[in-house]
Structure formats: structure tokens, C-alpha cells
Amino acid sequence: MSSTTRTVLPDVSRRTISPFDLSPSDNPGLILSQPLLRGHNYEEWSINIRHALKSRKKFGFVSGAIPQPDSSSSDFEDWKTNNSLTVSWIKNTLEPSLRSDVIHREFAKDLWDYLKRRFGMTSAPRLLRLRSDLANCRQQGLSVESYFGKLTKLWDDLASLRAVKVCKCGGCSCNVTAELEKQHQEDRLYEFLLGLDEAKFATVRSNLLSRLPLPTVEEAYLVVVQDEASKDSLSRSNNTPNVSAFTVNATAKPRASSAVKDKSVICTHCGRSGHAADSCFQLLGYPEWWGDRPRNRAGRGSGSSGGARGPGVGRSNATRTVSQPAASSSSVAVVDSDRPPSADLSDDQWKTLISLLAGKMGATETSSGPGFEDTDWSG
Structure with a gap:
């Protein structure tokens, strides 16, 4: 069984870089750091x-x-x-x-x-300014991350002027240095929680203060950030618009109002009042909101004949026959010829159904709801 041989390299002294040494990147036009000095910074x-x-x-x-x-x-x-x-x-x-x-x-x-x-400012004025900025530092709608960043910068600036005192004699046995550092961290925790927005983080702040022992300021920051993220996610989900309601509202088309029609205008195509030939529905086609109302009205003008239908009518032969006021035998015959072969009705049942529908459509034509008789919807 062979033993492993370890080779020990000789101690090589590391070359020390002299302050007078220059590298190829050291040129007079180099900008070493940012930001530029403006006076106040x-x-x-x-x-x-x-x-x-x-x-x-x-x-x-x-x-x-x-x-x-x-x-x-x-x-x-x-x-x-x-x-x-x-x-x-x-x-x-x-x-x-x-x-x-x-x-x-x-x-x-x-x-x-x-x-x-x-x-540069002397220690006393700068310390006073930092104390004032720290006392007035509030979240005020900022994100928790931005607010905590502002606080951290103030704490670091303050620490550069007022460092925590430590024992240098080595004779202390009460561990006062650790106690002072713990108190210093608690002060930072209180300052962080005090500046949080009351309306948004009152509950999580109370929960953090009720913990024993108190969390560090870094632990409190993580809890508050998670609480902020969950509330923002819930707020976005609650503010999502109802897609189906939006679709209904977007597709709903307003109906024309009879109050804006000029009764003195006579259509040269259908002979009815309230519109001109360039806006006649019989020429342009009937809109979707017209529904199942008849396209023509007998006795309302010279253009009310059945052959003067414009594009967009899209009605079947059965419907056009049923929309007549009376259900004559010839009408029933036409409808009977258009009866679909899959209908499970006898001839008598089919004729009775067509007669009932024809009578109902005739009644609708002569007794429409309020406003339909006076309003010219046919274009």
C-alpha cells in the first residue's frame, strides 16, 4: 500500500505594490467615482x-x-x-x-x-442635522424598501460621527459592550416601526412589538416587506375589472331617440317622416337593436312595400310570412312548404301553430308598447 507524498512548495514572498507604481489604466482623464461634488453632497x-x-x-x-x-x-x-x-x-x-x-x-x-x-461640516452641526432628519423620516407612501434605504443611510452617517463605545481596558466582566449594542439595535427597530404608514402597517407593527424577545431591525424589515407584497397582490386582484360585464357594456349599442327626429323631413325612398333617404334603414340595413319588429308598416307611406328591403335584413321566409296581420290559407300553405322535415308535428298541428303565431304578430303590429307608434324606427 503506497503512501501519499505531499510536496511542500518553497515560501515565495509576495511582491508589494508601491504607491508610486502606475497601471496602464491610470490616466489623468479617469473619473474615479460618482456622484460628482456639488457642494451639499x-x-x-x-x-x-x-x-x-x-x-x-x-x-x-x-x-x-x-x-x-x-x-x-x-x-x-x-x-x-x-x-x-x-x-x-x-x-x-x-x-x-x-x-x-x-x-x-x-x-x-x-x-x-x-x-x-x-x-465639510463640523461634527456638531452635522450631528444636529442628522438627528433632525432621522426624527422626521417617515414612509409617506414610499415602498418599504425605499423607506428602509433612507433610514439605513441616516444610520450609517450617524454611526460615522457617534460610534458605539467599546471597552478597551479588557477588565470589564459585565459584558457592557454587548448590552450597548443590543440597545442600539432596539433603537433602530423603534425608529423603523415608528415611520411606517399607520393605515397600512398598524397591525403588523403591533404584532412585531408583542414578540419576546424583540426581533432585530432586519427581521422586522423582512416581515413588513412580505406583508406589503401580500397586500399589493390582494389589491391588484380586487381591482381587476369584470371581463363579462365589460363585454356587455362594450357591445351594447344606444338606440336612437325619437326626440331628436325632425318630423318635417320626408324620406324620398320610403315616404316616411323623421329621416332622409341617406339614413333610411331600408337602404342601409336594419341595426341589431331593431330585433324582431316588422321591417314595414302598411299604410305608412309609399315605400312600405315588401320588396323595398335593404341589405342587412336577414329574415327567413317563414318569419316574413308570419309577420303579416292575417294568417290566410295561402300563407299557411307557404309556411307549410317551408316546414323543416325534422319537425315532429302533424299537418294540422303545424297549421294551428302558424295561425297562432300569425295572430300574435298581427296584434303586436297594431298595439306596440308606449312610444313605438309615434317613433319611426324603420329608418
């Missing part, structure tokens, strides 16, 4: 540009950690090169209106200190 700008310079080991040129060497030093030319490059990077992150104010600042440390004096 100095804190955000200074944090971003500081991290960008540290990632390239160039922050020592603005902090003074890498001072200018003597002109006789071998690092003098490299220092001037890196200093000028750092100055260009800082100026590229300034608004054009501010960039012209610092055009004569040729040293990185001098430029950095000038911007800090001009736009």
Missing part, C-alpha cells in the same frame, strides 16, 4: 473618492502620509507624477462650476484640505 463624495484613491494606494498623497521628498531624492520625479495624477482625478469628480475655482491648486493635499474646509 460633500460627505457622500468624500467617502467615495477616499475609497477610490485607497484602492490605488494614492490616498497618502492627499492625507499627507506620503510627503514630498527632497528634490535630490530618487523618488522626487515619481512623487510629482503621482501628485499631479491625483490632483487630476480629484478635479474630474467636481462639478464644472466648482472645477474652475480650484484650477490653481497644484498639490493634492492642499486641494483636499481646501474642499474639506469649504464644504
Whole structure:
């Protein structure tokens, strides 16, 4: 049985990158960070540009950690090169209106200190502003995610000024540091719950506060986000329109009102009053809302004959025969010839049915409902 042999590589020292080293991407026109400095956003700008310079080991040129060497030093030319490059990077992150104010600042440390004096705030005024913003921070219709993001930024800014104190002597045995951190987290939980919209999250807020032990602010955030998502989903489902009702409303067509008809206008086609020939239903076709009402009325004008039907009538021979006022023997014969072969009725039963229908249609013609006699629906 062979044993496994492990080869131990020699310890190779890692090369240390010098602050004076430059990469091919390090050029004077590079914009290291966003957003640009506009004055009021100095804190955000200074944090971003500081991290960008540290990632390239160039922050020592603005902090003074890498001072200018003597002109006789071998690092003098490299220092001037890196200093000028750092100055260009800082100026590229300034608004054009501010960039012209610092055009004569040729040293990185001098430029950095000038911007800090001009736009940086001392601890006391900035702390007061942060306390005020934190006390007035409310959701006010924002999504929970956006509201929590605003709070987190205020907490981070406040922590940069007022860090939690920790014991450095090592002699404490009461674990006061952990207790202070727990109290700090509870304060953040109360601030988050206090700013939530009352009408939407009152119930979930009460449930969170009733838990023992209290949840962390991150756990409370997840619960509130889930509650918001479920309420939004329910609201969207309740606001979905009734498709069938919409279809009925969309297909319903308004009927013409007799109040707008001009009785002085006489149709040259059918001879009836209330419309002209260009809007006559006998020429244009009857609309769907006309239903089963007869297309012609005897004795109402010269154009009321049965042959003057326009397109769109679409009535069967049986229906046209039944719509006559009287059920004569010839009519019954015509209807009898049109009887479908699948009808399970004798000849006498079929004739009796047609006679009853013909009488009923005649009665409808002479005694229509209120408004039908005075209204000319035939076009």
C-alpha cells in the first residue's frame, strides 16, 4: 500500500505594490467615482473618492502620509507624477462650476484640505442635522424598501460621527459592550416601526412589538416587506375589472331617440317622416337593436312595400310570412312548404301553430308598447 507524498512548495514572498507604481489604466482623464461634488453632497463624495484613491494606494498623497521628498531624492520625479495624477482625478469628480475655482491648486493635499474646509461640516452641526432628519423620516407612501434605504443611510452617517463605545481596558466582566449594542439595535427597530404608514402597517407593527424577545431591525424589515407584497397582490386582484360585464357594456349599442327626429323631413325612398333617404334603414340595413319588429308598416307611406328591403335584413321566409296581420290559407300553405322535415308535428298541428303565431304578430303590429307608434324606427 503506497503512501501519499505531499510536496511542500518553497515560501515565495509576495511582491508589494508601491504607491508610486502606475497601471496602464491610470490616466489623468479617469473619473474615479460618482456622484460628482456639488457642494451639499460633500460627505457622500468624500467617502467615495477616499475609497477610490485607497484602492490605488494614492490616498497618502492627499492625507499627507506620503510627503514630498527632497528634490535630490530618487523618488522626487515619481512623487510629482503621482501628485499631479491625483490632483487630476480629484478635479474630474467636481462639478464644472466648482472645477474652475480650484484650477490653481497644484498639490493634492492642499486641494483636499481646501474642499474639506469649504464644504465639510463640523461634527456638531452635522450631528444636529442628522438627528433632525432621522426624527422626521417617515414612509409617506414610499415602498418599504425605499423607506428602509433612507433610514439605513441616516444610520450609517450617524454611526460615522457617534460610534458605539467599546471597552478597551479588557477588565470589564459585565459584558457592557454587548448590552450597548443590543440597545442600539432596539433603537433602530423603534425608529423603523415608528415611520411606517399607520393605515397600512398598524397591525403588523403591533404584532412585531408583542414578540419576546424583540426581533432585530432586519427581521422586522423582512416581515413588513412580505406583508406589503401580500397586500399589493390582494389589491391588484380586487381591482381587476369584470371581463363579462365589460363585454356587455362594450357591445351594447344606444338606440336612437325619437326626440331628436325632425318630423318635417320626408324620406324620398320610403315616404316616411323623421329621416332622409341617406339614413333610411331600408337602404342601409336594419341595426341589431331593431330585433324582431316588422321591417314595414302598411299604410305608412309609399315605400312600405315588401320588396323595398335593404341589405342587412336577414329574415327567413317563414318569419316574413308570419309577420303579416292575417294568417290566410295561402300563407299557411307557404309556411307549410317551408316546414323543416325534422319537425315532429302533424299537418294540422303545424297549421294551428302558424295561425297562432300569425295572430300574435298581427296584434303586436297594431298595439306596440308606449312610444313605438309615434317613433319611426324603420329608418
